[in-house]
Amino acid sequence: MTIRCLARFAVSCAGLALAVPAATAQERLPAGVTANVPTRVAELRDAALNDTVAYDIVEGLTTEIGPRLAGTDAEARARDWAVTKLKSLGFRNVHIETYQMPVWMRGEEKAEVIAPFSQPLRITALGNSGATPDKGITAPIVYFETFGDLTRAPAASLKGKIAFVSNQMVPTQDASGYGTFGMARFVGPQIAAEKGAAAILIRSIGTDESRAPHAGNTNFRDGTTPIPAAALSVEDAANLERMVKRGKPVTLHLLLTPKQIGLQESGNVIAEVPGSDPDAGIVLIGGHLDSWDLGTGAIDDASGLGITTAAAHRIMQAGTPRRTIRVVWFGSEEVGAFGGEAYAKAHKDERHVLAAESDLGADAIWRFETNLPASAAPIGDRLQAALAPLGIARGPGKAHDGADIGPVLRQGTAAIDLNQSALRYFDWHHTAEDVLERIDPEQLRQNVAAWTAMLAIVADAPEAIGTVDS
Template sequence: MTRQMLAAALAALLASTAFAAPGPGPAALRDAALHDDVAFDILEGLTTEVGQRLAATPAEARGRDWAVARLKALGFANVHVEPFTMPVWLRGDESAEIVAPFPQKLVVAALGNSSATPAGGITAQIVAFDGLAALAKAPAEAVRGRIVFVNHHMTAQQDGGSYGEIGAIRRTGPSIASKKGALAIVIRSIGTDHHRVAHTGVQNWSDGAQPIPAAALSVPDAEQLARIVARGKPVKMHLALGARMAGTGTSGNVVAEVPGRDPKAGIILVGGHLDSWDLGTGTIDDASGLAIVTAAAKRIMATGRPRRTIRIVWFGAEEPGGFGGEAYAKAHAGDRHVLVGESDSGADKVWRFELTAADRTVPIADRLALALSPLGITRGRDAAHGGTDVEPIAAAQGAPVIDLSQDTTRYFDIHHTADDTLDKVDPEQLRQNVAAWTAVLAIAAEDAEELGPVSPTAAK
């Protein structure tokens, strides 16, 4: 080896990943993050000083203002809002009561895109179904002119498993009931708690389904109604919902960056959603996700400039149907996303990671597994999902996706209810999330390895 050859080799070595970012490595950054206070501070601030942030309302706009101020104060670059317009849905007053045979009030919350009842409400007989399949196969004459009630038996699970299946009652039950001529529908909340707080959530009218009043009863109220129905006497309910579509409004995505050293190295996109339902303070859904990814990105920023740009997005209007994610994918079609991920299942600990890459045997997956293992995080065998906000850009570009799966055992006790408040967050588990995302960003932002693009088959 000549001196020139040695010098060239040394230069190449110094320019390589391992030497490019002096300072603490992923393991040290991860462990330091276990003492993080930035995430809780974001979480406490946003949920206290703004509270609920219903999409395309003044509350969400106050959330964007808060976000811009805080992200700038934290030192991020390119902090800005990317506005978009969307249809607005508002809740209004709501009430439900059993009129006969046993008069009593029930706790109810309209579902997203529900229509209002006529002023003064409606009174009609209940027709009850156990599960969506029973409603789907019921003859229209059994449903016509009645208020449909759909019960179910959702259980709490670490992997949120039953939300997909049981959640179909909320997502499609109203359209099915409407097409059979129901006056209205009340479902048992898609939730696993036993508190008098109803779980709202979005539903979309399928083609040809006339909007009707659609609401969820709290779980204790649904159980009460089921007991009353089981007595065998006709059950009459009075339902009054003030829910309504309110024209077009403005939402927006708040974007911030840790600029990378190498403009050709692509962008790592991590996010959560800024909007929330209007009943709680949107703490576990999803101020937690914002707080976690932002605190992790700040830790990488504090060590110097990473090779790849880390882009944080606080998405707007996720709850009513992923408007922010769609707007982002359209606005950023020209950016090269080398990895995307989202935190949107609360603040309880991460227990698994999944990676969708061009090849599932990419070496980086092993390095991630090694870095996450000390946090009690195992490597999953499935494709990553990504979440509503990042799915559109991932699908459009075949971008690699990472999931850090959070323990959702408690999540569906709280999700979409008035109970989604700060006291539900365990600061220790929140920190474990920050540590996990810090490790992921520390590795993925420096690593020279390319994970994608992902073919449509690999993503399945």
């Protein structure tokens, strides 16, 4: 056990250490941290290292629902599943809030090199991709080693050609690589379309070495006709790059037949742990219920639902908190965060005092950051003391994470980020490989312990939590 925890992350060690009274945890605090960890918080946190609720939620959603693309019947079945599960756990005010959102559906997707060699390539269409004609297109590729190279291509230079952007994402603990390398997916298709490309293929935005292509949305500006846009698996992109580097022109046949099917119903599932003080405001937490269609959405984001729900459940079991904790299983995050927008609009007149979201998998939390008003600064100090034994350090930045809680944060709501390690997350993100087996139960439980400690501190904090600069 000790060897294992040394080799992987701090939580196993913490788990052992936490079996002794909370005073011991105090002795482990970094120099300069003087806040006490209330015995009740320490006990809740330590008990959560044996949690089973979070894993049960991930196991259930992946087994009984599977893929749940926003706006589909599968997502609707997932909402019904969620209501049953949340009620069975004893949550109050469990209900669905529906809304309409535009739906893009994957069709056939095939790519094949036809010259100077001949072999099939594994691809998946990007969300909002345009379609090829039914017989596909045949065109030469233009190779760009990086996204920057694509942006510098002369206007109209891609006319009738397929842009190939070979842009290899690098793993980072803080997920910053997604922003940097993700540009090839987020805006690469728009740029290629502007330069006249017939289509675009990008290397998957992923850190794996596999044949599983990574899905994900792209967006075209109004006035730009969407071109066919797809991601090659990381390995297929490497293979295509090797062909390019042999120096002869490379021609591909590409078939993509996705379509926009118009507005469909999606929805958020809401559950509460009612607080004793209605004037103290709502603590909003959650993750997203929808998933991409290739995997079963274990790390993205059944785990976020499991972690936040298990933590709230533990607070509920321990008594009535001062503040109401609202858990939201947001709909349609992947395809445009429509659930977060719909939630913020529907609940704009309620007082959210703090929001936090879990949407980066199930690996251990290594850092936390806050955005708290000065009056609530002691909350951050208590959190630092309570999370240190789990191997979680305080970061220097301002909390801001969360596509779904984004609209609520922009209303001036205080925030806490509990940052999970992203070093493995983009190996499987948006691929068929996002399945139950990607969950490490031990790291998942560390997440639940951290969220439980956070909720125990925040929901019962005697300090007023006012608004912040978002």
